[in-house]
Each structure stands twice: as structure tokens, then as C-alpha cells.
């Protein structure tokens with residue numbers, strides 16, 4: 001928790017004073033069908049609050065791609081996860097499509113994002129959302145969790161998501177500092193035809 005707060009002082013895109021609680025991380029991970037998921041991508045893993053749970057539940061032949069911008073968290077993740085299923089990339093989520101290309105990852109079953117969309121411009125939100133849609137399987141899910149304290153951020157995120165995704169599930173998780181909302185989104189059924 002102290003590491004998180006210290007990083008927030010240096011890097012506002014960390015956007016929270018504490019990692020996600022293990023209760024909430026478990027609730028978020030319950031949206032994933034681990035028995036069939038072969039590729040999961042996590043945007044903004046921070047120091048691994050959700051990553052720990054994903055790795056506990058993932059198949060032994062699945063892959064977890066972690067994309068994180070904060071160099072301090074990158075060092076922590078590299079030290080923490082000596083696991084052949086994990087690939088750690090120090091870069092920004094909007095590059096996910098070219099990162100996957102370089103790594104020979106064709107499509108993902110799930111993208112789980114803790115990045116603070118409400119801090120991003122509409123243009124950047126849309127870039128990340130388009131890039132995410134391009135690497136998700138047709139029946140894949142984009143799972144987003146955000147601080148409940150940014151209601152306007154939620155409205156703008158919904159608008160940005162509506163270029164490629166339908167929100168199919170919404171949940172509020174109060175046992176967190178700050179409380180979170182979680183959305184699961186699916187690509188439009190005719191996304192590939194339109195893009």
C-alpha cells in the first residue's frame with residue numbers, strides 16, 4: 001500500500017492510493033472463464049493485486065500479458081513473477097495491438113483493465129478501445145474496473161466504449177479504497193464486418 005501511495009505522488013496515472021483489495025480482485029476475476037481462457041491481457045497491473053489471482057486461477061498452458069507504464073511497478077512485477085506464463089511489457093495500453101503482433105499473440109480471450117480512463121482524453125480512450133477490440137476474440141470480454149469517485153469519467157468512458165463495445169454486465173464493489181465499478185463489455189456482433 002505504501003509503495004502504491006508513493007508512486008501516486010510521483011506519477012498521477014497510478015490514480016489510486018492503494019492496490020485493489022483482494023476481495024474486489026476476486027470479484028473481478030470471477031467474470032473470467034479460466035478453464036477455457038488461453039490468453040489474458042492485463043492493462044495497468046500495478047504491483048500485481050489482480051495479477052496474483054489471475055495466475056492462481058489460470059490454466060498451466062495459458063499466457064498472461066502485463067502492460068504497465070510505471071517503471072517502478074515494472075521492476076516489482078519482474079521480481080515477483082518468475083512464471084513462464086507471464087510476459088511483462090513496459091509500454092502503454094494503446095499499443096496493445098502492435099505489442100501482440102511482436103509477441104505473436106493472435107487474439108486474446110480477455111482484456112482486464114485497471115487503467116484510469118477518466119484521466120485520459122477522449123482521443124486516447126478511443127485509441128485504447130479500438131486497439132483492444134482489434135486483439136480480442138469475437139466472443140472475448142473487455143473487463144474494466146474504475147474508481148466510483150469519477151462519475152463523469154464513467155459517462156465519457158461509456159461514450160468511448162460505444163464505438164466498438166456493448167456493456168453486458170455492470171457491478172459496484174464497495175469494499176475498496178476508493179469503491180469501484182466494474183464493467184464487462186463485448187464487441188459488437190458485426191464488429192469485424194464494420195472494421
Ligand SMILES: C[S@@+](CC[C@H](N)C(=O)[O-])C[C@H]1O[C@@H](n2cnc3c(N)ncnc32)[C@H](O)[C@@H]1O
Pocket residue numbers: 013014015016018019020043044045046047048049050067068069070073091092093094114115116
Ligand atoms: C488504479 S492503478 C491499478 C493497479 C492494479 N491493477 C490494482 O488493481 O491494484 C492503475 C495502474 O494503471 C497504470 N497505467 C496508467 N495508464 C496506463 C496505460 N496507458 N497503459 C498501461 N498502464 C497504465 C498505472 O501505472 C497503474 O499501475
